[in-house]
Amino acid sequence: MTATLQAPPLGGLLDDIVGKHRPRREAGSVPGNIPFLAEIPFDRFGIAVATTSGEVFSSGDAHVPFSIQSISKVFTLAMALQGGKAGALWQRVLREPSGTSFNSLVQLEVEHGIPRNPFINAGALVVTDHLMEEAPDAATQLLRFVTEQAGNGPEDTLPGPFIDEAAAASELARSSRNLALAHFLKDFGNLRRPAEAVVESYVRQCSIMMSCVELATAGLFLARDGQGARGSVLSPSEAKRIGSIMLTCGMYDAAGEFAYRVGLPGKSGVGGGILVIVPGKCTICVWSPRLDAKGNSLAGTAALAELSDLTGWSVF
Numbered sequence: 588m589t590a591t592l593q594a595p596p597l598g599g600l601l602d603d604i605v606g607k608h609r610p611r612r613e614a615g616s617v618p619g620n621i622p623f624l625a626e627i628p629f630d631r632f633g634i635a636v637a638t639t640s641g642e643v644f645s646s647g648d649a650h651v652p653f654s655i656q657s658i659s660k661v662f663t664l665a666m667a668l669q670g671g672k673a674g675a676l677w678q679r680v681l682r683e684p685s686g687t688s689f690n691s692l693v694q695l696e697v698e699h700g701i702p703r704n705p706f707i708n709a710g711a712l713v714v715t716d717h718l719m720e721e722a723p724d725a726a727t728q729l730l731r732f733v734t735e736q737a738g739n740g741p742e743d744t745l746p747g748p749f750i751d752e753a754a755a756a757s758e759l760a761r762s763s764r765n766l767a768l769a770h771f772l773k774d775f776g777n778l779r780r781p782a783e784a785v786v787e788s789y790v791r792q793c794s795i796m797m798s799c800v801e802l803a804t805a806g807l808f809l810a811r812d813g814q815g816a817r818g819s820v821l822s823p824s825e826a827k828r829i830g831s832i833m834l835t836c837g838m839y840d841a842a843g844e845f846a847y848r849v850g851l852p853g854k855s856g857v858g859g860g861i862l863v864i865v866p867g868k869c870t871i872c873v874w875s876p877r878l879d880a881k882g883n884s885l886a887g888t889a890a891l892a893e894l895s896d897l898t899g900w901s902v903f
């Protein structure tokens with residue numbers, strides 16, 4: 588069966604995906620350093636598709652806010668690249684897949700404090716440090732950015748994106764590993780602000796709560812040559828580059844497997860969300876909270892693999 592954006596049954600297709608992939612029994616894992624994520628019911632499952640022509644299709648728990656976690660790294664990178672302001676950022680962080688877990692310390696030491704890419708924790712800490720030069724409260728800046736891009740849909744009675752400060756405080760109290768990464772960066776001269784301040788901002792960014800519909804809508808500029816809700820967010824080439832980094836680095840040490848199964852640029856978070864870009868066509872956000880061994884949504888990845896096969900939306 589093949590469906591395209593023109594074919595009406597996209598809504599029905601998403602309903603089928605939810606019916607098939609919503610977990611019926613507990614499987615997979617939850618991150619040990621963020622206790623509140625373990626409390627989210629395992630059978631939550633939502634999916635949303637936002638098209639470049641302005642339509643939004645959704646099914647399941649697509650309006651329920653969840654913790655965006657590392658999906659925030661896509662948006663902080665976009666903010667850092669806005670208006671050609673990248674400056675020296677690309678001297679401080681590379682653009683190569685890491686092949687290691689998202690919070691690995693080993694590679695950072697061996698490679699003298701230059702993170703492999705902006706989508707592992709060490710790289711995101713450098714991006715946050717870079718943003719803090721102009722905006723010391725980078726998390727609030729990010730919240731403003733995603734709120735503006737998510738716009739007001741018909742569901743504008745919902746709270747809109749917000750920072751779950753209690754979740755952030757609880758993660759911060761268990762941030763030894765991220766603090767270790769930040770101190771390594773500092774020791775190698777690759778962090779300007781105090782390690783504690785950068786980690787605090789980073790954890791608050793990760794603690795932004797958004798729904799699948801909001802995330803898919805907020806990410807549309809990446810599928811639309813950099814054109815966001817209120818005009819240009821990025822140049823077409825910067826938007827293309829972020830998509831390329833998502834494809835090669837967005838799923839950490841499962842980037843190859845995800846490219847093989849889904850064939851689209853994506854970015855996951857340990858809150859169970861995955862944001863996917865279909866260049867020129869749409870964005871997809873799926874959410875299911877239980878994770879595989881690499882920290883990516885178990886049911887979310889399976890659902891995207893099937894949707895990509897059914898729609899032919901893969902970039903390959």
Ligand SMILES: NC(=O)CC[C@H](N)C(=O)O
Pocket residue numbers: 620655656657658689690708758765790793855856857858882
């Ligand atoms: N992969 C993720 O989503 C990780 C984000 C999480 N806040 C952490 O730093 O551990």
